[in-house]
Amino acid sequence: MNNAIELTHVTWKASKSFELRDISLRVPVGSIYGFLGPNGSGKTTTIRLFMGMMKPDSGGISVLGRPVPRDMKPILARVGYVPERPHVYPALTVGEQVKFHSSFYKLWDKGWATELMGRLHLDPGQKISRMSKGETGKLLILLALSQRPDLLVLDEPTDGLDPVVRRDVLSAILDYVSEVSATVFISSHLVHELERICDWVGVLDGGRLVAEMPMQQFKNGIKRIRVADAPEVPDNVPFTLLSRSQDNGTGSIETWVVRGWEPPMRHYFDGVGATVRDIIDLDLEEGFVELLRSSRPQHTNGS
Amino acid sequence: MYQPMLFLHWKQIRMVLALLVVASFGLPLLAVEGLGTPPGLDAGSLEAYRLVLASQTWAVFFPVLAAAIGIILGLSAWNWDHQLNHIYPLSLPLTRWEYTMLKMGAGVTLALLPVVGMWIGAHLATAFLTLPAGLNAYPNELTIRFLFAIVFFYGLMFAMAAGTIKTTIWVMGTFVGLVLFALLGNDLLANYYDFFVRVNVVDLFFEWMVEAPGPFQVITGSWSLIDV
Numbered sequence A: 001m002n003n004a005i006e007l008t009h010v011t012w013k014a015s016k017s018f019e020l021r022d023i024s025l026r027v028p029v030g031s032i033y034g035f036l037g038p039n040g041s042g043k044t045t046t047i048r049l050f051m052g053m054m055k056p057d058s059g060g061i062s063v064l065g066r067p068v069p070r071d072m073k074p075i076l077a078r079v080g081y082v083p084e085r086p087h088v089y090p091a092l093t094v095g096e097q098v099k100f101h102s103s104f105y106k107l108w109d110k111g112w113a114t115e116l117m118g119r120l121h122l123d124p125g126q127k128i129s130r131m132s133k134g135e136t137g138k139l140l141i142l143l144a145l146s147q148r149p150d151l152l153v154l155d156e157p158t159d160g161l162d163p164v165v166r167r168d169v170l171s172a173i174l175d176y177v178s179e180v181s182a183t184v185f186i187s188s189h190l191v192h193e194l195e196r197i198c199d200w201v202g203v204l205d206g207g208r209l210v211a212e213m214p215m216q217q218f219k220n221g222i223k224r225i226r227v228a229d230a231p232e233v234p235d236n237v238p239f240t241l242l243s244r245s246q247d248n249g250t251g252s253i254e255t256w257v258v259r260g261w262e263p264p265m266r267h268y269f270d271g272v273g274a275t276v277r278d279i280i281d282l283d284l285e286e287g288f289v290e291l292l293r294s295s296r297p298q299h300t301n302g303s
Numbered sequence B: 001m002y003q004p005m006l007f008l009h010w011k012q013i014r015m016v017l018a019l020l021v022v023a024s025f026g027l028p029l030l031a032v033e034g035l036g037t038p039p040g041l042d043a044g045s046l047e048a049y050r051l052v053l054a055s056q057t058w059a060v061f062f063p064v065l066a067a068a069i070g071i072i073l074g075l076s077a078w079n080w081d082h083q084l085n086h087i088y089p090l091s092l093p094l095t096r097w098e099y100t101m102l103k104m105g106a107g108v109t110l111a112l113l114p115v116v117g118m119w120i121g122a123h124l125a126t127a128f129l130t131l132p133a134g135l136n137a138y139p140n141e142l143t144i145r146f147l148f149a150i151v152f153f154y155g156l157m158f159a160m161a162a163g164t165i166k167t168t169i170w171v172m173g174t175f176v177g178l179v180l181f182a183l184l185g186n187d188l189l190a191n192y193y194d195f196f197v198r199v200n201v202v203d204l205f206f207e208w209m210v211e212a213p214g215p216f217q218v219i220t221g222s223w224s225l226i227d228v
Helices: A043-050 A072-076 A094-102 A110-119 A133-146 A163-179 A191-197 A215-221 A263-271 A284-295 B002-032 B045-059 B061-083 B087-091 B096-127 B139-162 B165-190 B201-210
Strands: A003-013 A019-028 A032-036 A058-063 A066-068 A079-082 A151-155 A183-188 A200-205 A208-214 A223-228 A240-246 A253-259 A275-281
Touching: A003 A043, A003 A183, A019 A043, A019 A183, A019 A200, A019 A208, A032 A043, A032 A191, A043 A058, A043 A151, A043 A183, A066 A072, A072 A079, A079 A133, A094 A110, A094 A133, A094 B002, A110 A133, A110 A163, A133 A151, A133 A163, A151 A163, A163 A183, A163 A191, A183 A191, A191 A215, A191 A284, A200 A215, A200 A284, A208 A215, A208 A284, A215 A284, A240 A284, A253 A284, A263 A275, B002 B045, B002 B061, B002 B096, B002 B139, B045 B061, B061 B096, B061 B139, B096 B139, B139 B165, B165 B201
Parallel strands: A032 A183, A032 A200, A079 A151, A151 A183
Antiparallel strands: A003 A019, A003 A058, A058 A066, A200 A208, A223 A253, A223 A275, A240 A253
């Protein structure tokens, strides 16, 4: 098994206005995979599909080497899941919820759960309905990690949490991953958060997977290049041209946003009679925005 | 896994269930309150008549209470899961059938509490009652009927509440549609076919529902604690 999660040509249609189209996604075993996408792009739907909560219209899904949804029981025994919105019973106390949850998992680590409860400052006697969003988020992380899962699926786990809680939550996840070689699939629209911790990234937009690559490649390969005398129709470019625009008031100078850039590619411009004036590194968020802009139909963004 | 599921349902319904247990315990006592042969008097035929009449008057409340318990337990079984869009149960390492059966079993176990209350109440109510010749007390029979009625209504409501509101409306709509069809269809068809003049489809439908082996048979029949 090379991939902890594998989706092959998965489609799922909710309505005329939203569908997942031909999603093929691979999450390597042992990776921390960041699943990026704007709100409403289909991240949660994709997660629910490979968690067996919904059936795809077509395509194949496997998780931890087993087919979904046929083998969901053994799969879920090895998956820690933190959903987008709290899914635990509000009338229970933290201690009751932990006890309830633990009864379904053979590998439940009671000692680790107790340690996490102290570390995350959770009170076992506190009623869940009276907890803040941050406290509930920490409880969900505790439940997921104490199962000792091989795969952690986190759907916007830190959305709406304050920076201190966010740091606690991410640190607990990273500690677990460093101790156990688990795979983590983490969806978020908070690009900077994923930049720090992920080694793979997939970008979803409008129900389509528009990019999937190692994080390093994603971070390093997206550049903004200012080009003088750029060719009107660029042919045989060695990189992916995401967007091009005329600089205001500079006549022949254009700004290109490219993906897959490497320094020797500079010679391409010499070959077509253009001059590279400037090469600017984009951070992940800028790269993400440019990627989305380039993947969308031109009439929607006006460029 | 069963024990936590039982705890979950108990935690949700414990206050209401406590009231239902008290009601189940108290109903048989209320049914015989002030009855029986006063000390020093012979239990005559008038007294027997009064006992049976009172018992039959109260009898209507037993199936009503059983239905209320079954419906409340059935609705509460899925209430929390509906509120949370069923995400939590779907993320547990259980098949949907296993989860459903655990939940069903927990509800049936909780249903035993009012049944035990009824059994104790019915025995207490009849223990100190001197019955006239020809009359008997039926505390065990009444309790068993009470249990079956609760389980029937619980099962019915559990199944309906398990689905979405759309499913529940669909099931209820089908039932109402059948009744309406039986009501209107019989009159309409009676204009054309003698058979429908001689046989009333509505009556047949309700007979089928309430007589053996109809699904509602459990609520008909004798619910009297004291009978001949």
